[in-house]
Amino acid sequence: MTDGDDDDFRRSSEPEPTATRLRLADLRQRRNHEFAVVPDRDTLARIARDLDLIEIRKARLAGRLVPVGKADWDLDADLGATVTQPCVATLAPVRTRLDEAVARRYRADAGIEQPDGETEMPEDDSIEPLPAVIDLVEVFREALSLALPLYPRADAAAPVDLAVTEPGATPIRDAEVKPFSGLAALRRRLDGNDG
Numbered sequence: 184m185t186d187g188d189d190d191d192f193r194r195s196s197e198p199e200p201t202a203t204r205l206r207l208a209d210l211r212q213r214r215n216h217e218f219a220v221v222p223d224r225d226t227l228a229r230i231a232r233d234l235d236l237i238e239i240r241k242a243r244l245a246g247r248l249v250p251v252g253k254a255d256w257d258l259d260a261d262l263g264a265t266v267t268q269p270c271v272a273t274l275a276p277v278r279t280r281l282d283e284a285v286a287r288r289y290r291a292d293a294g295i296e297q298p299d300g301e302t303e304m305p306e307d308d309s310i311e312p313l314p315a316v317i318d319l320v321e322v323f324r325e326a327l328s329l330a331l332p333l334y335p336r337a338d339a340a341a342p343v344d345l346a347v348t349e350p351g352a353t354p355i356r357d358a359e360v361k362p363f364s365g366l367a368a369l370r371r372r373l374d375g376n377d378g
Contacts, residue, residue, distance in 0.1 A: 203319045205248070207289075212250045218260075219245040220319045230324050234331065237267040237276055244323040246285065255313060258287040262326045270337040277335035285326040289313045 227239045246260025262283045288310045348354045
């Protein structure tokens with residue numbers, strides 16, 4: 184295998200760029216790159232399955248990639264989507280409109296292993312290692328999963344009274360975990376002794 188064949192092999196093992204997969208080496212480092220991604224039905228159905236959603240509609244990720252320095256990039260975008268999730272109490276469909284700002288800071292020096300074998304974690308959780316290719320559909324999926332309501336409830340869902348204990352143990356009541364409930368009982372006893 185010649186050096187040229189090796190380069191061809193390396194290139195063929197990387198995913199090909201598409202409108203939603205941007206190879207950073209192909210982008211000009213001196214200007215912003217605008218993008219708008221509207222995932223198709225099949226993609227939305229796959230993401231909905233992955234995230235245990237009933238449905239995703241009106242989905243869009245629009246923004247820009249901004250060059251920073253000689254190699255780094257900032258991604259700033261707006262995510263919009265209407266999602267339907269099962270209610271945590273009744274499993275009835277709960278529809279939510281999500282409109283979120285998305286920020287990713289792709290840095291060449293992020294995630295570099297230190298001499299002691301540890302990788303320093305940046306304080307800014309939007310900083311990520313600089314990839315060869317940015318998959319905008321994957322950015323959409325990750326941002327959507329972070330924006331989802333954790334415990335969606337249908338409007339008509341009654342409150343759930345749940346008591347979980349070890350077998351044979353007595354469940355703890357709400358009044359027992361409230362810090363001042365014991366003081367109220369003590370005050371009542373003291374008031375009763377005074378009279």
